[in-house]
Amino acid sequence: MKQTIIITGGAGFIGSHVVREFATKYPDYTIVNLDALTYAGNLENLKDVDHLPNYKFEKIDICDAQAVLEVFKKHQPTGVIHLAAESHVDRSIADPSAFVMTNVIGTVNLLNAAREIWNDASTGSAKGYEGKRFHHVSTDEVFGALGSEGFFTEDTKYDPHSPYSASKAASDHFVRAYHDTYGMPMVLTNCSNNYGPNHFPEKLIPLCIHNIINNKPLPIYGDGKYTRDWLFVIDHAKAIDLVFHQGKNGDCYNVGGFNEWQNIDLVKELCQQLDTKLGREPGTSAQLITFVKDRPGHDLRYAIDANKINKELGWYPSVTFEQGLAKTIDWFMDNQEWLNNVTSGDYQKYYDTQYQE
Ligand code: NAD
Ligand code: TYD
Numbered sequence: 001m002k003q004t005i006i007i008t009g010g011a012g013f014i015g016s017h018v019v020r021e022f023a024t025k026y027p028d029y030t031i032v033n034l035d036a037l038t039y040a041g042n043l044e045n046l047k048d049v050d051h052l053p054n055y056k057f058e059k060i061d062i063c064d065a066q067a068v069l070e071v072f073k074k075h076q077p078t079g080v081i082h083l084a085a086e087s088h089v090d091r092s093i094a095d096p097s098a099f100v101m102t103n104v105i106g107t108v109n110l111l112n113a114a115r116e117i118w119n120d121a122s123t124g125s126a127k128g129y130e131g132k133r134f135h136h137v138s139t140d141e142v143f144g145a146l147g148s149e150g151f152f153t154e155d156t157k158y159d160p161h162s163p164y165s166a167s168k169a170a171s172d173h174f175v176r177a178y179h180d181t182y183g184m185p186m187v188l189t190n191c192s193n194n195y196g197p198n199h200f201p202e203k204l205i206p207l208c209i210h211n212i213i214n215n216k217p218l219p220i221y222g223d224g225k226y227t228r229d230w231l232f233v234i235d236h237a238k239a240i241d242l243v244f245h246q247g248k249n250g251d252c253y254n255v256g257g258f259n260e261w262q263n264i265d266l267v268k269e270l271c272q273q274l275d276t277k278l279g280r281e282p283g284t285s286a287q288l289i290t291f292v293k294d295r296p297g298h299d300l301r302y303a304i305d306a307n308k309i310n311k312e313l314g315w316y317p318s319v320t321f322e323q324g325l326a327k328t329i330d331w332f333m334d335n336q337e338w339l340n341n342v343t344s345g346d347y348q349k350y351y352d353t354q355y356q357e
Helices: 013-025 065-075 089-094 096-118 163-182 204-213 233-246 263-278 307-313 321-334 336-342 346-354
Strands: 004-008 030-035 055-059 079-082 133-139 186-191 193-195 218-221 227-232 252-255 260-262 289-292
Touching: 004 013, 004 065, 013 030, 013 233, 030 065, 055 065, 065 096, 079 096, 079 233, 089 096, 089 163, 096 133, 096 163, 133 163, 133 233, 163 186, 186 233, 193 233, 193 321, 204 218, 204 263, 204 321, 204 336, 218 263, 227 233, 227 263, 227 321, 233 252, 233 307, 252 307, 260 263, 263 289, 263 321, 321 336
Parallel strands: 004 030, 004 079, 030 055, 079 133, 133 186, 186 252, 193 227, 218 289
Antiparallel strands: 227 260
16 A cells, blocks of 8 residues: 655654664655654654655654644655654653643644644544554653663553653553544554664764774763663664564553663673774773763663563564664764764754763
């Protein structure tokens, strides 16, 4: 079936991989990338696919309800894959309001626009919903923090702690509420920490790669024993493809890498691999490790039970962490111009305020 899919946040880290996956795998689909190009959005991320005849770009802020409705009327999408968000926990601690606006209000604006063009709101007819789907991309952070044991399943109670995760949890609730109340066809994915090419260097892995290359301190929050489950971004894009096409209407799927690391061990691994790539003496980059003040409300551990998506849809990560990390480091080494561009201007201001203590 031919489809027109609006992908929001397609100029960002994960969104650009999702756009690439869909635009190249489904030449019959029209892919509309809807993105406001905030500090995290970068059309350079799509330079290898933006010439494709089935790719279109719309510069739209999802907080602008009228603009969102107009773009939906113009393109008449059959599907929406919603990734646009403010995504960095530390920024959410500094300014929660931007997260409420984009992550909560922006999501509701998209749901309203989808409802308006898919459903005859005056008669309550759900006929227009046939063959339509709203895929909401969320995070494992909505489930809160785990102790040293156990995993998040699809039934784990929501317990968000940061303004970021609270705003994502609220958006998840709205998507489910539109399903239960208005019959909106939806699927939802909650994924663990991603890493890979085009990752904005404010998150742990790309920040450390950038700083190791430039001989800058590697800030480790608290004692560094916080644990995250890491997934290569292209495997997340493949999971989204599967759930969007084959997930059960109204269902949620956890996506994870079966790959837990304590932050300090992960950073030491990065140091080791980069020492080799940069021709440095073993142990050189590890000297950059600097323990800094902890993040307030820091969640101890995230770990995903991804058995449902594995059993129902046959998804499993296609690369090991060793392979994924090597590809990521190589990409950053080969794309230092990209790194220099995104770390100029406002980035430096953010970075200096963040780590001045
Ligand atoms: P990102 O910060 O790299 O990119 C976000 C994109 O959204 C950018 O292109 C930005 O320009 C766009 N955007 C932001 N505000 C907008 C607005 N008001 N209107 C239109 N566009 C706007 O984020 P990411 O890391 O690629 O995450 C994408 C999605 O995946 C988010 O919803 C995030 O919550 C979710 N997620 C991320 C991770 C992760 O590890 N990064 C893990 C699980 C889930
Ligand atoms: P991050 O990449 O910001 O992702 P999230 O907070 O969404 O999990 O952080 C990953 C982990 O690394 C988290 O425990 C916080 C920690 N961290 C540091 O220790 N130092 C840093 O400079 C950053 C950005 C994160």
